Structure formats: C-alpha cells, structure tokens
Amino acid sequence: MTDQPRDLDDNTCDLRKGEIARAWEQLVATARRTVADRLVVGTSGNVSVRVGDLVLVTPSGVPYDRLAPGDVTGVDLDGRQVLGTLTPTSELPMHLAVHRTTDARAVVHTHAVHATAVSTLLTELPPVHYMTGALGGPVRVAPYATYGTEELARNLLDALTGRTACLLQNHGTLTYGATLDQAYDRTAQLEWMCHLWLTAASVPGRTPNLLTEEQIREAGEKLSGYGQRDAR
Template sequence: MTDQRRDTHDLHDEEVAHAWQQLVATARRTVADRLVVGTSGNVSVRVGDLVLVTPSGVPYDRLTPDDVTGVDLDGRQVLGTLIPTSELPMHLAVHRTTDARAVVHTHAVHATAVSTLVSELPPVHYMTSALGGPVRVAPYATYGTEELARNLLDALTDRTACLLQNHGTLTYAPTLDQAYDRTAQLEWMCRLWLTAASVPGHTPNLLTEEQLRQVGEKLSGYGQR
C-alpha cells in the first residue's frame, strides 16, 4: 500500500512539473508575441484541485522549475514561496465556475483599445463563433478585486473569452495552447475591427446571428478526427 501511495504521489508530482513547464512557456509566449509588456499579464492551469499560477511581479524569463506556485480553489497557497499573481481572484472565479483547465490574461493593445470603445466586440469575422459569440466587455473594476472577478464572469456567460474595460483580455480553454490561441484570435479580431472601422466614410459589415450560428455548426466538426 505504501508503494502504491508513493507511485501515485510521484505521478502527481510529474503532472504538476509538466503543467508548470507549460505555464511558464505560455507566459513567455505572451511577452514574445507582444500581448503583454513585462509581467502585466498572467496565466493559470488547473491540475485536479490545484491551480498553478504565475507569481506576482516576476519576469517570466527568470522563472525556473523550483518557482512553481500553486493554490487550492479557495486561494490558499499550497505550493511555492513566491506570492501568486495579484489577479488570483479572477483566475479562481473562472476555474471554480467553468470547465476551464487553463486561463490566459493579457493586456493586448488592440483588444484593450476596443475595450475602451464598445460594450461588445462587433461580429466582424466568423471566428466570433469560435469564442461562443460576440465577445462582451466586462465593466471596469480595480485589478485584483472580487468586483472585477464578478464582472468578468457575467461577461463570460456562454463565452470562452471576454474583454476587460480599460484593462485587457481573458480567455479560458481545456488546455493552455487552446487558451493562448483564443487570446491571439481575439486580439486579431480586435485589430481587424479597429482597422475596418477607421476607414473614413465606411462602416464595417457585420455578421448576423444566423450567419454566426451556421459557422458554429461547421466549426463543431472542424479539424482532424
């Protein structure tokens, strides 16, 4: 019985170590792709009831395997000594109330610009359907607060992404790669809308609910089987 418990523990440790490695790689990718500046964004990934998160104020290129930082779903730190991201309430709200296994938050320029202009990103491209529908803007609240967490949950209803007013983006998915891809897609759509809307004398054509529904049906069967 002792050996069985040790084997299970070792497997869990390996899973956590692998998840931390992926989290750090994703965080570094947000910087490399200019979705954040410095340490302004944050990333989390769930392993069972453990949520691994980027630590507060530590440049991602300095993170090592020994810096693993984790909390339980109530926010109690159970792994590491570095202070978790200040946006922990936001991440935990998503992990507790959705099927998310990974969450990515950025301060992407075009998406943040859009968050200051509208209450919902206009459906200017069919990939709107890939995020569950037109992306809503969560009303502004001070970063790191429960108020912000509540606002974003409302904006995420039936969606896998939202904009945070005068702040940035948040996406979630079953994996870090998928969450990152949704973030990149959202930033691209925001840039597209801003570009089209800036042409003098023209208004961007927007897709209808029916057009988005049809795309949603096609996307459900997209890719390799």
C-alpha cells in the same frame, strides 16, 4: 492565506510530481509566449492551469524568463497557497472565479493593445469575422473594476456567460480553454479580431459589414469540428 505553503516534495493533493512539473513547464512556456507575441509588456498579464483541484499560476511581479522549475506556484480552489513560496499573481480572484464556475482547465489574461483599445470604445466587439463563433458569440466587455478585486472577478463572469472570452474595460483580455494551447489561441484570435475591427472601422465614410446571429451560430458549429481527427 493562513496555511504555510508546502513544497513540491510534499506531493501536494496526492498528484504525481511529474504531472505538476509538466503542467508548470507548459504554463511558463505559455506566459513567455505572451511576451514574445507582444500581448503583454513586462510582467503584466498572467496565466493559470488546473491540475485536479490544484491551480498553478504565474507569480506576481516575476519576469517570465526568470521562472525556473523550482518556482512552481500553486493554490487550491479556495485560494490557499499549497505550492511554492512566491506570491501568486495579483489577479488570482479572477482566475479562481473562472476555474470554479466553468469547465476551464487553463486561463490566459493579457493586456493586448488592440483588444484593450476596443475595451475603451465599446460594450461588445462587433461580429466582423466568423471566428466570433469560436468564442461562443460576440465578445462582451466587462465593466471596469480595480485589478485584483472580487468586483472585477464578478464583472468578468457576467461577461463570460455563454462565451470563452471577454474584454476587460480599460484593462485587457481574458480567455479560457480545455488546454493552455486552446486558451492561448483564443487570446490571439481575439486580439486579431479587435485589430480587424479597428482597421475596418477607421475607413472614412464606410461602416464594416457585420455577421448575423445565424451566420455566427453556423460558423461556431463548423469550427467545433475543425482540425485533425483520430483516424484509428
């Protein structure tokens, strides 16, 4: 990053300051939620949200409860810092890879305990629940690579093919969505399914029943229309 980061007052990328400020507020709230819900410890994990061609990201090594409106940190899609003075998350290559190659508007990365445990045992989370369909199918495990590297970014993109979530071997989880709420919900669902599988698989002498590909597909189609619809 050779360009000097600019301040929010520079009206970066011609986006309205209010839009950036609101997105940053939502990002910080989501990051704090990962701690409150015990999906991360301390400053582990990170969150990003896209506003136009700008990607707002959590900064590296700063406790989320200390982040303020003036701490907004943003980069362009090439990774050049264009907002703020705090150093962006060390996992920036991973976030940018997802934003550049998918329709993601938000990305959530955690070190959730049950999901990370599963990542050390399997190459794919068995389909023990129909919510597998909401993530595009059985969740794959991306092979291990050192955190913050382009190798890790490449590995996770392979694991995300046709999916909105993946596990990172001996590391954690990554999910994306159209909004921060959707990305976070997918993270929570993934952690819950990993907990479910570990619980069921631990029963001596019994093997968890798994859903078929057709059952997962049907569930995914039904879940795509789940929730309230605009009645107007």
